[in-house]
Amino acid sequence: MTEYLYYLLLGLGAAFCAYRAMISKHLLPSTLYLACVSALASVTLYLLGAQEVAVIELSVGAGLVTVLLVYVLSVVGDDNLDPTSIIPKPLAFVLVATISILVGWMAFPLITTPSTSNEVMLAQVLWKHRALDVWVQVALIFSGVLGVLGLLSEKEHKIETQNESIPVAAELKKESHV
Amino acid sequence: MNFDPLNAVLIGVVLLLAVGFYGLLITRNLIKIVLVLQVLVKAVVIALVLAGKDSGNLGLGQSIAATVIVADTVVAVVALALAVQVRIRIGTLDLSKISSLRG
Amino acid sequence: MAAILIGFVIGIPWLGALILWRTNDENPRLQHTLAVAFSIAAGFSSLALIFFSSAQTAVDIPMGAFFGSLTFTPDGLAVSLTAIACVIGSLAVVFSVDYMKGEAQLSRYYTFVLLFIGAMAGLVLSGSLLFMFFFWEITALCSYALISFYNDDPKAVAGGIKALIITQVGGVGLLAGALITYSTLGTYQVSDLLESAGTIPANVLAFIAFGFLIAAAAKSAQFPFHTWLPDAMEAPTPISALIHAATMVNAGVYLLARFYPAFVQVPGWALSVTIVGLVSALITAFMALTATDLKRALAYSTVSQLGYMVYAIGVGGFFASQFHLLSHAVFKALLFLAAGAVIHAAGTRDMRRMGALGKQMPFVRNVFVLGALALAGLPILSGFWSKELILEVGLADGPIWAYVGMLLGAGMTAFYTLRITWLVFFGEARESLHVHDAGFAMKVSLGLLAAGTLSTWLLAGSFSGLFHATLPFHSIHELSTLELTEEIFFAPATYIALTVVCLGLGIFWMVRKQAAARKEAQFDILSRESFGFDWLNRQVTSITFKFASVLQETQTGKLNWNVVGILGALLVVLVFLLWSA
């Protein structure tokens, strides 16, 4: 029962932080709230018995990503955010609420009392059993690095930048052929 | 009501997902969209570990959760690089202004 | 031997198409020569094929699972239509030598003409429904490409797309019919369908039958799909003669005739065919009464005459229908080509600006008059025999109201035929058009067609013999030409029809003075608009486009809305799963 409450509080806390991150008017507090979400998530993971993942989450999720975000903010600057959303908020709320309820309702029966875990070392699963994942991950990281290099490298393409906006199909007159 | 602790974790996951999706719908800032995607990834990571634990395969759950964290960080980095380019070239991060392609 | 000849009638034009596509437009002489050579070779092969006709499958190439076999059967129906396609095709090509002189992009023109001739032969010879559909669509493609040949002209482009879309919509009927056949019988073979039609459940057979009827109506420009043919007149005139008068539009009639023995047992089918034929024949005859565009008037008359053939099938006159198809192909090709010569010389298609052209182009006038008399159904030209035969069958086996309608149509045919001839060649000149008579190549093909108009009816006996020998499912009686003429000569229907025809001619003769000067009335506008069917076509198009415009709004380009799409779809899927569980 107390364990239940712990988890519930952690979940609520994470969701609350996520919400704050989302509605905050400036990007820096958002980033910090995201770090909080990450921290709370890693506590949850720790309590679930996934100590190694908790560490990774804390270092990568809360650490690395926050640093990255802060760095990006320093590059792009803090836009003053217009709070009105494009989507009517009630629509967004109803849509998300309905889906959450349905998903929760369908997923809940899955939870059974866990059978005793046969403890396997993470390292062994990751590096031995699932070595292929690691290899694909290497390819993924390579692609990601190339992607970032391609997007941020200093050199300019030979074509000059064209600031003309692409004409929108609807605005161009099209003689109807039929 | 079943007070299995894992149920509470599931509630947490669903809540995080809900907030994340809500965020995707109402956020207009590109950087924040990336940020919200990270929230969703956190929910997924917890869900994977939870699934591993629930089925008695915590090692498996942990292993794939760790992989997901790394993979999605790469995606976030690429997304941020794109966002930086968008800010430089289009001059805004406001999604309602990044909509020249329509119709 | 039959297999080789079948290879020739399809292969020679297609090879020619391939070669002509590679020729350079800088050298039109070579292009004309090649096109004429290939089409004439195909024409002779098709004539030779007649002597090797049989009910047996001559070519059988397995195409693998789900595609059946590619088979060709040179039976009487097939070889006669192949001969029409190839011979009239080669005459149209010969005519084009003069008509298309100096036009740009001749390689494209001849490529598609030759592709069409081969495809048309393939369509009628094919013994497999899949490949019948295959060739069916190629003919539609060629027709589209040639209607839009002058594609700097938006009217030609629009006409081409209209023809393509309408015939394709009809083609769906053939597709469905072929697929149902395959899924019930496990084969695409035409002969299997004819043989085991009785074993197919009645409602399934009805689907096939009506599917084919839709396809046939669309291809033959029958009611309610008749709107595309007049707009197809933007094509170069030899194309109108070949594709839109003599061959492709007959494919629908061919389809109905081919499967008549299988479908006649479907309740209501024969009656529907009769009605489609009747309505088409009558409304387009009405439209032809007031048309002012020479080619459109002829196009209306084509639809009307096709209506006669469809009607004939509906009342059970298989032979009458095919006989009329043969004579109509010849005299309508003649009329179109002669009209082409006039248009080529006068530079306009508007009959109100012509008049008294006969003095300046006597040869064209003579052959046109010959064709017109055949169309009106005056003895002893080919059109007379076949039309009388249709009306006779209609009186004997069909419902009487349909017969009366068709009789009325015969009167109107006489009326508008005389009107066209009068407005173009006789009366007084309304504008001083300086025209010259047809060129040599034109005269050759016109002369041959005129000879055909005078003489094809003599073939009636061998025609019926051919059918009798090679169409096991149609039960055709063999009649010699003499017996046939006797039969028509002594039938009372003949005299009724002739009276009506003379009445039609007489009425026009009385009003001929007003014919050219008449002011446009409400009726003219209505008939030019196909009595509302053109409006209907336009409505369908504009509704489609409006719907598309509304849908375009959904592509907002805003990421948030895109995510709404994802979540919305998830919601729908979840609801579906919960509902179906």
Added chain:
Amino acid sequence: MTLTIFPWMIALPLGASPLVYLAGRLGWHRVELNGRSWLVRGLALLALALTWIPFALSWGQFAAQGERLFFNFETIGLQADGLSLLLAAVTLGLGTVVVLFSGPYMAGEVGEEKYYAMLLAMIGLIIGLGCANDLFNFWMWFEAMAVSSYLLVAFYREQSASLEAGIKYLVQSAVGSVFVLLGVALVLGATGTLAMDKIRLATNGFTSTHSGLALAGAFFVIGFGVKVALVPLHTWLPDAHSQAPSGISAMLSGVVIEAGLIAMLRALSTLGMLSVSWGTLLLGFGALNMLFGNLMALKQVHLKRMLAYSSLSHIGYILLGIGVALTSGQLAGAQGAAFHVFTHMIMKGLAFLTVGAFMFALLYQKGSHRSLVIEDLAGAAHKYPLAALALSIALLALGGLPPLAGFMSKWQIFVAGFQSGDGWVMGLVIFAALNSVLSLGYYAPVVNMLYRQKMGDVVQQGEAIPMTMNIPLAVLALAIVAIGLWPSIMSWLTEPAGQAILFIFGK
């Protein structure tokens, strides 16, 4: 005991990818720009040419053995069945053509070496995706493939439209991948394993509908559906496909969305007894895709955008075939869908590449990077007879006119629909056929425009299309005609693929 050779299909392009990149970056500074171009594209082409060898060998092995090939790598391994080989063939085929085509197209672009490196990586990853045999591993390939395509979509990063398309593509793909992972978590939670064969065994034990697995299936449909561009998850597709470099548009449209579809099928197939529901669902999406894609394409003036929307409708036909296969167990449906995947690759690949060739000749050489509108092509046939013919063939084939490939593959799908004997499905087939007719309403005007007798200004000022671009176009165009005239020429590839679809769904 035979040597397992098929993993080399994956390893070769993936291994060559960093080599190509390094060759372009390091130690070659002295070489002039053009020389570097030749080096990277030559290396890329060599790598792909070499990859055909393991493909051919593993095909032979597969055909001889008559069942799946396995390659065990610790506990998770790879497998190759008909579907994997179909995907490999499609990817390698189009990939080779695209690399050949891209030579002049991308020559001298900044980041050219990245382009080829990413393209090779993407090819390897897609083939790997087809061979994955473990649900999570499968996601890894999928995500890696997505990551490798982000840069390619936003390759022209000076252009705001490219960036916009790239960011939309990225975010929507990421949302999709979150759903896939949630599905993986649910399957793991329910069965305790991730190996697909074991999951299948476990789920067959569930007698009644299992709500968690149904939810997992819904997540798979939506998650992979974003990549497949099911309407209404498609919104990224017209942007990404029209803004990417033309070779990439061809890859995205001809291969990547089909890879997503195959991924979706593999994931769904593990969920056991629900296949009828999935079939119905896919039929519904198929109908929506056909109509929506066609109507949207009808109003487009930009050629690439029009082609992108036409991809939506073609995915609809493929879904129709698969839906029929899943609801009624028709081999014709599965095989027809596989066939259409193949023919769509050729047709859409050719269409995008030809448009690319025109953009290259008419715009890029003039220094303009605007997108090509239909009007620009007025009378192009006079100056570019081969390219104009190729584009006409591609478009008419997409419209389903014989004697071209698209007709035959659609026909096979339609056969399946009618063989199922279900009235609704037959109605859907008729609907699909009518949609084909509707699609001619936008393909035909383009063909008309190409053959205009008067040349437009843009065409008159255009440069020549280089031979290395024309050759791939001619090859693809010939393939379209050949398959249209002799459809069973491809059944060695499509039949095992169709059987594999039925097999994984236990039909």
